[in-house]
Amino acid sequence: MPELPEVETVRRGLAPVMEGAVIDHVEQRRGDLRSPFPKNFAGRLAGRRITGLGRRAKYITADLDDGTVLVIHLGMSGSFRIETAGGAKIAGRFYHPRSALRAHDHVVLHLSSGAVVVFNDPRRFGLMDLVPRAELGTSKHFKGLGLEPLGNELDGAALARLFAGRKAPLKASLMDQRLIAGLGNIYVSEALWRAKLSPDRKAGTIATPGGKAKPAAEALAGAIRDVLQAAVKAGGSSLRDHRQVDGELGYFQHEFAVYGREGEPCLREDGGTIRRKVHSSRSTFYCPVCQR
DNA sequence: AAGCGAACCTGGCTGC
DNA sequence: TGCAGCCAGGTTCGCT
Structure with missing residues (x-):
């Protein structure tokens, strides 16, 4: 959850x-x-x-x-x-x-x-x-964790360094807690939409052969920070059982651009129809027109 | 080594 | 109404 x-x-x-x-x-x-x-x-x-x-x-x-x-x-x-x-x-x-x-x-x-x-x-x-x-830092729980996405280390250059040479799709790479730690199925879809990047695009393509950031890397880093900050501000997303500890619902689910919106129109003027695709038994939502 | 699918477990919803 | 089948926000294991 x-x-x-x-x-x-x-x-x-x-x-x-x-x-x-x-x-x-x-x-x-x-x-x-x-x-x-x-x-x-x-x-x-x-x-x-x-x-x-x-x-x-x-x-x-x-x-x-x-x-x-x-x-x-x-x-x-x-x-x-x-x-x-x-x-x-x-x-x-x-x-x-x-x-x-x-x-x-x-x-x-x-x-x-x-x-x-x-x-x-x-x-x-x-x-x-x-x-x-x-x-704590060397414990089995923490030792393999990657970048803290709301810390200061996450920018285009850091993403490019992490993703350079990776053949796995952006979706899978963003889900990998050893690279960036904290994103999951919802916010990966949302961040990729905000950055206009396809979930199927190979992660390595946001970096130059030398590992420097392309514009896509800057866009993605910004999108990740923005979507996480906005979601924290909204008290998270309540799809089924997430509640704040006093019982209140989070309300960021009302701001989803793609997650759970299969068949609905993209929020961008020049966008298409939102699609759902299953990777390793995990749904990914994206706009096939504006995400490249 | 990296990448991918399955397993872990329960509950809620859909459709027959 | 009942039940089978599918889906769910995460992590880890095991097989290419």
Whole structure:
């Protein structure tokens, strides 16, 4: 489900309740998600203060006061919700009163403030792990990750360097988290439309033989940044189950130019009809006329 | 080595 | 109404 903008939306939603909070106790309601929880997971979290919440690509990180980091991935269907004893407003947001646990509630963090943070994940493609802060960058989760697309490193020159010589299509290359980390199926389609580039075009063609940026590389880098920034601003995209932690929907799905719009007209005057194409059992949406 | 398809798992929607 | 089939925002494994 969640790509970078949805993950960032979740992080921002959790921050006012979790940053500075102390974890009173944790209910771990099954032994594994995509991978097993670390040994003594609940016990290691109990009593810890959360000093800050961060994000890297599609991972949320919670720094703990004992020097470890709680690493969280939402997979396809992971979500958080915040509940409070009688319903309460914290930092301008309203949180629902505590209700019964639901199917697929796998982890429940009881904070000493009285707030309760619930992780739900029907498909169990998500994960949680505990990693020493000093080993985070070399951990199995982070060591292979490529550029952070909202950081300062992503520009035309960087894209050209990454894609030079690649024969794989732009779609597959943008999905490859080892190159750029954070894009997924929706925002790849949207960024390619914004840059007027075909998903089937070979990635290497945006660079010169020497690895320098062609105009297409600049356009693509700009499109990626723009679409991600706009989506974060909109609270992400809610197609089926992405919600902000207070239950509000994101609304960037209303701004999709191509995703889910098969058969509808391209938004450009000189565009054609949006097509859907399946790559490795993944839909790609694009305009065959204006994307080259 | 790079590139591609399948598998992991559940729920929701469509069409017969 | 019931059920089979298809689809879903991610990652990883195994085979060319």
